[in-house]
Amino acid sequence: MKEQFQARMLRVHFGERDTFHEKPLYEAIVSKCKDLGIAGAIVFRGIEGYGTSTRIRHSSHWTLSRDAPIMLSIIDTKEHIDGLLPHLSEMVNEGLIAMSDVEVIRYVRQDDVRPKGA
Amino acid sequence: MLKAGKAVKVSIYIAEGATYHGVPVYSSILDFLFYRGVAGATVLKGMAGFGADHRMHSATLVDISDQLPLKIEFVESREKVDELLGKLEEMAGSGMIELQETTVAKPASVPAKPKEDDHPAHLKIEGKALMMRIYISEQDKWQSKALHLALVEAMRANDIAGVTVYRGILGYGAHHRVHHERTLSLSHDASIMLSAVDSEERIRAFLPIVEQMVEEGLVVLSDVDVIKYAYRARTVEEHPPTDSGQTSA
Numbered sequence: 001m002k003e004q005f006q007a008r009m010l011r012v013h014f015g016e017r018d019t020f021h022e023k024p025l026y027e028a029i030v031s032k033c034k035d036l037g038i039a040g041a042i043v044f045r046g047i048e049g050y051g052t053s054t055r056i057r058h059s060s061h062w063t064l065s066r067d068a069p070i071m072l073s074i075i076d077t078k079e080h081i082d083g084l085l086p087h088l089s090e091m092v093n094e095g096l097i098a099m100s101d102v103e104v105i106r107y108v109r110q111d112d113v114r115p116k117g118a
Numbered sequence: 119m120l121k122a123g124k125a126v127k128v129s130i131y132i133a134e135g136a137t138y139h140g141v142p143v144y145s146s147i148l149d150f151l152f153y154r155g156v157a158g159a160t161v162l163k164g165m166a167g168f169g170a171d172h173r174m175h176s177a178t179l180v181d182i183s184d185q186l187p188l189k190i191e192f193v194e195s196r197e198k199v200d201e202l203l204g205k206l207e208e209m210a211g212s213g214m215i216e217l218q219e220t221t222v223a224k225p226a227s228v229p230a231k232p233k234e235d236d237h238p239a240h241l242k243i244e245g246k247a248l249m250m251r252i253y254i255s256e257q258d259k260w261q262s263k264a265l266h267l268a269l270v271e272a273m274r275a276n277d278i279a280g281v282t283v284y285r286g287i288l289g290y291g292a293h294h295r296v297h298h299e300r301t302l303s304l305s306h307d308a309s310i311m312l313s314a315v316d317s318e319e320r321i322r323a324f325l326p327i328v329e330q331m332v333e334e335g336l337v338v339l340s341d342v343d344v345i346k347y348a349y350r351a352r353t354v355e356e357h358p359p360t361d362s363g364q365t366s367a
Contacts (some may be wrong), residue, residue, distance in 0.1 A: 002329060009338060030288055040336065042253065042289035042309045073311070075253075075338055105337040107329065 014095030021033040026070050028050040032087055039076045089111040120157035120225045126199045127220040130190040132213035144188050147209050151192055154202060159192035243340040248321040249342045252312040254335040266310045269331060271316055276324050
């Protein structure tokens with residue numbers, strides 16, 4: 001089954017060491033997204049980068065205390081994303097949130113059709 | 119340039135050690151023919167032979183001979199041969215020159231140089247383009263092959279300019295099943311994102327194939343501006359417009 005619709009894509013950039021209530025920030029955001037019923041979220045770790053703090057972030061295999069750049073990508077309808085934004089601005093102290101309009105094609109297995117955005 | 123039809127084949131027989139102004143004769147004759155625009159010439163080295171002096175020259179291991187017979191052959195038009203013959207006679211010294219009427223059935227042709235932009239179709243995709251992101255799971259399969267690998271192959275076969283596969287460290291999708299990367303486990307169930315950029319029509323033409331291959335997943339399309347696409351340098355830089363917030367792929 002295939003559905004096609006206009007949606008919004010959020011990308012949140014911050015560091016791997018950033019936390020929220022003593023939990024890694026990316027985990028906190030992902031579980032917040034789940035709570036709010038956001039369709040999906042995915043976290044990527046970059047291998048190098050710098051951001052607001054102009055601190056060069058590295059992802060090194062040799063150190064356990066790495067602070068790699070993190071990019072979180074969230075896609076859902078405009079309404080769902082709008083509902084998430086206030087929570088994000090509360091959780092992300094230092095970072096960047098980018099938003100863009102996208103066209104989404106969603107493929108769902110015939111046997112487990114779920115309502116859109118759930 | 120030599121044309122098909124009547125021509126003259128010139129064979130010049132000399133000794134290997136013979137010199138012309140201190141340079142081996144074969145090499146000065148070859149240079150002469152080259153710079154006088156002869157279509158082509160070949161120097162052949164004989165195994166054994168004898169010539170005007172009736173001394174036997176042969177290649178044996180015990181006798182490292184520098185007097186082996188050499189034969190220089192070239193084919194040219196009658197006019198060209200007549201023009202060169204005087205000088206050739208002088209250079210050949212004691213050697214023999216033979217002319218033979220011949221017919222060129224097919225002249226050799228210069229292989230066409232590959233053109234700079236003689237590369238598969240997607241040459242210029244600078245400007246407006248479409249970015250396609252495909253979200254799937256690492257465990258998804260297509261014909262018993264990992265889906266993300268199969269998709270990359272399919273994109274290559276369909277001349278999509280380029281694609282990158284990203285593995286997420288944490289994520290969830292349609293099933294609300296959390297895909298988590300655990301450093302100490304060899305679990306291969308991460309979220310995967312493929313990101314490809316090409317012209318709108320090429321990406322849209324590829325969508326039916328995605329539809330066939332992706333049973334479950336998300337395809338996200340967005341407009342981007344490609345600032346630079348340089349395949350020779352093997353770097354593809356893509357800077358989507360900042361106003362739409364596309365800071366990275």
